[in-house]
Amino acid sequence: MGLKRDEGNINSEFKMRSFIRMPLSSAFLSRKLDDFGAISTNRNETLTHKSLRHHRPSLILEIYEALSSRSNLLTVDEYDRCGPAKLPLTARNYFLGASGRRTTYKRNKDAFDEIKIVPRMLRDVSKNSLETSTLGLDVDFPIGLSPVALHRLAHPDGEIATVAGISPFRTIMILSSFASTLLEEVARAAQDSSIHLWMQMYIFDNHTWTTTLIRRAERSGFRGIVITADSPVYASLTCDGRNQILTQTEVDLENIDASKIKFSPSAVFRDITWLRSLTKLPIIIKGLLSGADATRAILAGASAILVSNHGGRQMDGAPAAIEALPGVVDAVNKLFPRRDVYMDGGVRSGQDVFKAIARGAKMVFIGRPIIWGLAIGGAKGVNNVMTTLRNEFNETMLLAGASNVKEIRKDTLIPLVPIWG
Numbered sequence: 528m529g530l531k532r533d534e535g536n537i538n539s540e541f542k543m544r545s546f547i548r549m550p551l552s553s554a555f556l557s558r559k560l561d562d563f564g565a566i567s568t569n570r571n572e573t574l575t576h577k578s579l580r581h582h583r584p585s586l587i588l589e590i591y592e593a594l595s596s597r598s599n600l601l602t603v604d605e606y607d608r609c610g611p612a613k614l615p616l617t618a619r620n621y622f623l624g625a626s627g628r629r630t631t632y633k634r635n636k637d638a639f640d641e642i643k644i645v646p647r648m649l650r651d652v653s654k655n656s657l658e659t660s661t662l663g664l665d666v667d668f669p670i671g672l673s674p675v676a677l678h679r680l681a682h683p684d685g686e687i688a689t690v691a692g693i694s695p696f697r698t699i700m701i702l703s704s705f706a707s708t709l710l711e712e713v714a715r716a717a718q719d720s721s722i723h724l725w726m727q728m729y730i731f732d733n734h735t736w737t738t739t740l741i742r743r744a745e746r747s748g749f750r751g752i753v754i755t756a757d758s759p760v761y762a763s764l765t766c767d768g769r770n771q772i773l774t775q776t777e778v779d780l781e782n783i784d785a786s787k788i789k790f791s792p793s794a795v796f797r798d799i800t801w802l803r804s805l806t807k808l809p810i811i812i813k814g815l816l817s818g819a820d821a822t823r824a825i826l827a828g829a830s831a832i833l834v835s836n837h838g839g840r841q842m843d844g845a846p847a848a849i850e851a852l853p854g855v856v857d858a859v860n861k862l863f864p865r866r867d868v869y870m871d872g873g874v875r876s877g878q879d880v881f882k883a884i885a886r887g888a889k890m891v892f893i894g895r896p897i898i899w900g901l902a903i904g905g906a907k908g909v910n911n912v913m914t915t916l917r918n919e920f921n922e923t924m925l926l927a928g929a930s931n932v933k934e935i936r937k938d939t940l941i942p943l944v945p946i947w948g
């Protein structure tokens with residue numbers, strides 16, 4: 528169409544498409560929402576984002592109408608861009624929230640884009656499989672769900688819809704201790720599927736709560752305990768104005784009484800040893816970004832490490848998870864070659880999954896994309912996100928010359944490790 532992509536021209540592209548009744552492509556919509564800054568717009572809100580000043584409010588409403596009729600966006604990136612627009616402002620800000628100047632939140636995605644894949648040709652990829660296994664669990668593909676609090680803020684059926692969405696797959700879902708559904712109900716919903724459930728918790732200041740949660744998870748058939756270690760205190764979250772982050776809602780934490788417990792600022796590696804003595808389930812330590820910490824965690828009793836900066840919600844200025852990954856993998860491999868390392872943070876495409884696996888992750892986990900799937904299409908939206916990511920990953924693998932995850936080579940990436948690594 529020869530249009531330059533400045534705001535005015537996208538605006539006229541929109542008008543022209545409406546005029547000739549051309550269906551709005553999801554790519555067009557996501558570009559539009561990107562320009563608006565998906566964070567700040569809402570039907571009932573004053574439009575505050577700088578770039579919005581130039582647009583007619585009615586145009587925005589039309590875009591939301593078109594958007595809400597779509598539940599089959601084509602890429603996970605589109606879910607990421609369009610999902611927030613489906614939620615009321617406070618919920619949207621809660622899920623998009625990040626700490627400080629949001630540099631780590633942004634870096635998680637940008638760092639992926641800076642890595643290039645140099646495909647290997649003529650490798651016979653006719654027989655391919657995405658299957659892998661970790662901690663004795665077989666999975667259909669190396670992509671699982673990170674723990675994200677309060678799914679019912681994104682959809683009335685919350686965590687149950689999430690389970691329904693991923694139920695066709697053998698995969699791992701980490702349930703947040705801040706879930707809005709009882710862990711026993713989530714386990715019941717998952718019992719006839721091939722989903723493996725892991726229970727996430729923090730090192731709480733109240734040890735009785737931690738013990739109780741572990742016992743409940745064991746009784747309900749959870750297969751692992753994930754301890755999030757990056758939260759000695761709550762970080763202040765920013766989004767589109769601090770005050771609009773979630774304050775009051777009917778959706779509640781169903782598994783813990785938040786008035787009785789808080790994160791333990793005195794948590795130390797010895798607590799992992801204490802947790803290890805409490806349960807036979809594998810303990811996965813989430814939220815580490817350095818090889819030294821990963822080594823200490825394993826020495827203290829961890830079975831695996833999930834490299835994560837909490838989706839940019841704790842230490843702002845921390846490296847992207849994909850940047851921190853190689854250092855952790857190297858340190859762990861040196862001393863404990865059989866221990867698995869996973870990562871989460873900023874994974875928005877099958878290429879990202881490929882890059883993380885090439886840099887040594889056994890599995891990657893996704894946080895916000897599942898929320899956007901829920902917001903856009905409930906269980907079906909969640910299913911679309913997982914299916915899309917799996918298919919993108921499969922295609923990337925084949926194009927790069929690998930027919931299974933073991934054949935994914937580190938040296939298909941440029942750079943192999945972060946420039947500063």
Ligand SMILES: Cc1cc2nc3c(=O)[nH]c(=O)nc-3n(C[C@H](O)[C@H](O)[C@H](O)COP(=O)(O)O)c2cc1C
Nearest residue numbers: 622673674675676703755837838872873893894895
């Ligand atoms: C709204 C929200 C709530 C979260 N809640 C938890 C939680 O309860 N426990 C936890 O360990 N991590 C939590 N996380 C962090 C995620 O597990 C994960 O590390 C992060 O979302 C990955 O980044 P991504 O959203 O870019 O995929 C939360 C993240 C978000 C966005």
